[in-house]
Amino acid sequence: MSRPPQSADDEKDHERCRRFAEATLPHLGALYRLAVKLTGSGTTAEDLVQETYLKALEAFPSLRDPGRVKAWLFQILSRLVIDRHRSEAREVATGTDDLDRFSLYDLIWQEDPLPYSDRLHDDFLDQFRDEEIRAALMALPEAYRVPLVLVYVEGTTYKELAEILGCPIGTVMSRLHRGRKTLERQLWECARKRGLVKT
């Protein structure tokens, strides 16, 4: 229970906190679910959500459009994820050309790991366990994972992503392209490790 306001300043702060809680707490569930998908861990996700609320409360007076609270919270959380790992500068080692030429569809077709299947590509995907898909996603650099998860979970537009990531739309497109290609490669690698494919 909060302490009752003692002065005019206290009263103002109390009112700001009340308005902040009223505007942001209805989005707590969505924010937490996004955080789990971005971090792969419930505990890290809760820490991240708390940090997001702290940042958001600080920036609350500058929020111009209360109708965009959810997008604004997602933006703060996504930036925290990216900033947290910026120093690690995790980038994909392979050059653009190699990655661009990689096609999971073609590899499945060429290797034909399930010769008796009449729905080869579907059956290939069905062999993956949920945790393998999540691990493949978590292995992506944050710069690729954040926009990809936002597109998958929220259907965020490229324009909104450009705002969230603080980069031009062309960069958003390139990150989503490279992110998906890297994910395809991770899945192939996972299949190779499990002996589902040979090459």
Place this chain on the structure above:
Amino acid sequence: MNGSKPLSCEEAARRFFAHLDRALAGDDLQALEAHLEACLHCCDRLAFSRKLDRFVKERLGDSALPDGIEDRIRRLIVTL
């Protein structure tokens, strides 16, 4: 039909994901559609990319909110 040069399969594939995300418009979209009309292989590859997107999205699952998280956030807000 636009008057621009037809896309190669490689150029078409570079537009697949933007197309799936409904971010392709104008000449870029027309050029991709023209290529897809003529290239069955790229149609199949695009269909697979769409399937893979849906597959990953479904497998991400959803997590229940941890007990007491809302109270902890409320306390955090009022103690600042």
